[in-house]
Amino acid sequence: MTGQARERERPRLAAVTAAPAQGSATADDEIDLLALLRTIWRGKWLILLCALLTLGAGIYYATQVATPRYTASTAVALQVKNPQVLDLESVMSGVSTDDTSMNTEVEVIRSRGLLEQLVSELDLLQDPEFNATLRPADEFSLRGLLAPVLGDTPEALAVVAEETVLNNTVDALRGALGASVQRDTFILNVRATTGDPRKSALIANTLAELYIEDQIAVKFRGTEEAVTWLSERVTALEDELREKEDQIATLRSESELVSPEALEGLNRQAKDVRDRLAALQGQVARDREEISALEAALETGDVAEAVRLAGDATLRQLAQRVTTGEGQAMELFERRAETVLARRAGEVDRSAAQAASLESSLTRLQAQAEAQAEELGQLQQLEREAQATRTLYETFLARLKEAAVQRGLQQADARILSEATPGEMVAPRKARIAALALILGLMIGTGLVLLREAMRSGFRSPEELESHTGRAVLGQIPRMPIRKRAQLVGYLNDKPTSAAAEAIRNLRTSVLLSNLDAAPKVILVSSSVPGEGKTTQAIGLAHNLAGLGKKVLLIEGDIRRRTFNEYFRGKSDAGLIAVLSEEVPLEQAVLRSEEFPVDVLMGQKSSVNAADLFSSDAFTTFMTRVRETYDYIVIDTPPVLVVPDARVMAAVADAIVYAVEWDATPRSQVTEGLKLFASVGTPVTGLSLSQIDPTKMRRYGYGGQYGAYARYGRKYYDA
Template structure:
């Protein structure tokens, strides 16, 4: 029944494994957190060892290797928009309140110019902490090691360039040790220095604060001097410009007639009067012309009455009356008087015209004079305005110059030292922090090693894993026996018949005998993938256990290439397998039997014949069939299947094949390839034996509580 169960279990196992393989791609991206934690727990001692080692190294570095650093800090309070003793905002003002200005002051403190002054003040070029050229050469620098390889020669720089390069490097290293920051919601700057000497740190911080304040005063003084120089130049230039404009005004007044707005206004009034008089005279001239034309018309018409009336001449009217009265000689008198009247009218017209011409000439002269004096007045007014503007600028700059001159020597810094630095406190290395960080890194490294070891591990630790990977039944799980030499195996089996290993061999025996439904296997083959997996130990132990049933057992050494059985037994054989196959000796003479090992042992024998050819011979087949009639069970210890083909040849004559897999050692690929080798020749492996199991290792990997003899509940059933 048990055999039927085992036989029925194999295909079911194969189907389960096939199902696992089919569903694997669907879950391959998932992470089994429980398995991950289990793996970490199994490697807890390694993780703890790595953590302790890393923490020890970190503490050693912090206390013995690392150079201690000490930090000191001084506080500087800024006076925001401080009032000047003289109102001179345009020349120098206080620090602004915006963040940009505060951050600018921080950069000023860390500026190269100020740090160069600090280097000179404290003579830091002679300090090896900042000037690495003064440090002793340990001869292990990267440049010195690569120089011979690269074939480079050291370049010798001139003294001035060397000094300049040393200053640049010193300032760079000094800047790395300095810190400047603004206290939140205040106008206070904190200046810190971190060096290898607590007093040096305080000295550097205090000196830098003093240099910063002195630099502020120097900047203001320089600004004042520049302002004085510039204002002096501007005042001198404005004074000369003002003098030139005043000379131009005086020269224009002296070269021109009386030029003033009032005089120009008088000329304009005079010109208006002339224009009015001219207009009257022109009207008068027009009237005189019309009157003269009327008089001439009346004269030509001999209408002396009308002529007298038009001329309003009383004498002519009297002569006309006398002419009308018929006085003799009156006509001639009338004509002469009429001519006289016309001549007088013509004379009046000429006089009026002369006056018009004279007034026109006078008006033209006045117009020219008005235009000339208007231009000169405009030019004079322009010069006066420019002179006035220059005068205003001159007075303003002169006043600024006097104020700036008074400001000399009265400058105050926009900052003051609020608290000086005291000898610094140790800030590096922080032993506790380094130790804690090293501990965390050690834990991470240990966990990484454990996970890497688990990821790269390819052996089998449980029968379930072995069955799931191969699809074959695990017939037995054999613990590692507490022996150091191969010769101690048989005494151990005799002395510890109830040990865990002995019971495991009995379980293996039972599984093998029940593996066939019709009849128990008689020829049992023991093999493995590669040497050193315990197949020979399994074969010897199984033969010993079968003999314990009162059966006759023959153990054949099929691994005739290595021949290791003589290391397990006290007395050697006089003849071996080859001698029996060639009928040189009888089987009774070739086998050996020890008192403490109730099994006939037929050892291998050195031969020039190829082992594979030997086992393929009809002689070997006939020998195995003959031994079936003489012994109840025949156990054959064969070579590893991946090394030589002998095992696959012998497998054709075997009833059962036990494939031994070393616990936590044999790679999965080798086991799969070994089983594949059997399938290629049509040989069916009866089952697997997981050998050399380490109980402590099982517990370490977290499997000790679930696997029979290696569980805590099984300790009472077995001898140690």
């Protein structure tokens, strides 16, 4: 293929190989469940190992380390609103049926007051299970190791306050106790969990008894408080009632009031006097008006009017005589009129005096009625207050007698339904611990497998490599069983049907078929960094191409390190530099032997920079000449990420094989190396997985799937 044809072909290959890489980036955003399951299956032995280790640890803990715990339970039946001998709800009553009251009783059982009584009753301060200060220190435990730092020395524990010890003991006891309401019943289950089955039963029964005794004690205290309060109140009411009665007696003795009826008669009498006074005063006023009119008529000489007003028969006769003109009739008339006026004036004065007397009597009666009405009101108020005090006194006195009688009739609102028997072992639950340990081990193992997979940066299968790079994997080369580089050629000759030889043969086939229009003649082999099997592949590929009866030239392009002398026994005085400078003909510079039928052009140390040397026209002319002389030219280049030599030499290559060490070369390095080749317009033709470890491959679960190291090919290959 000419240089112009290669330049036309490389953009097409770059476009073809770039598309899968873009698709792979999209695929990375999705979770491949099948791949995840395969990953877990590949790590099945690690997962199984972790599961067995945690299972053993769990069984050891359950059987050798964990302290057995025993639980005993006492059933307490609650009396719901039980009837009492006397109706005294304020002193005695049953437990309410609502959930709140039932839950309250549960908390009462676990209250600090009852637990302190339980500690005192059973002397739990002397029990190391509840009193931590009595336990011997474990020097090998974490707390024992930190005892000097925490201050938990025997001397420090010896001076711990008694109150602190009691509080800690009560807290430990509360942690060992439990209480619950049995569903759809009024039965409380009191549980105690300790390291001794008999101790658990004793604690549960004792707590139930203390709970019942506490109920009676609470009721007795309530009754005593009620009796005391009622006694004080009855005494106070009795004194108050006596005081009210004394005030009523005093008021009755000092008051003139006989009864409310007498006050009513006095009011009627005053009304009669008031009526008489009003009539008399009206009469006096009318009489005075008549006297005034009479005096006016006499003064004016109106005899007829005076007679009419006087109403006196004698005066009327004298008026007739005055009319007839008798001589002394007028004088007699006047004297008689004066007499009538004087008589009428006397009558008016007597009426006025009588009216004054009635008015005085009315004033006296009104004052007397008002005074007696006020006293009657005070008396009635005192009587009402006394009656209310008497009623309250009698009520409290009756309640006092009831409470006094009730003191001897107290009953608890609960009773022990069934006593606890020696407890049953509830911990450790060996089956549960073993199951949880096994599950934990499986989770840890799976987590380690997934973590190892997540942290892995290399490639273990051609699918991974192709998915990540978007380029085809041309071959998969297993690690060759040689210790020294000088053994490589001998191994290729002695084991022509080995798995490694067949893998290189597959690589050769893939490279030659990479371009169906024109098989590549110049094949460049490179890698990301040193030590990835690049040189081994180049030598193996050249050896395999020579096996086709072709004339092959192997060029050591890595003139900086020059490692070919470690692979080949013969030596040559000339090399690549001498050939390029035309100091030595190519035929004299190449190294060839019977065991390696390939012309090997060794590298030489040069004072000129290697990249500049391979960019020179001399190297281009040399490559044009060897194309005509040889059927295939294989060039072993330096790593592309280390020096630019490989990218420079890629301009004269027909195919580029990029070696990737199995499960070692980081993905970022592979990506960066491919970018560097693509940046100079020479995209990589394909990749090869090198130095594959068949043992680890099978361990990871790939042994039955890929390449010459698959178990299905054992009958076809020499070991």
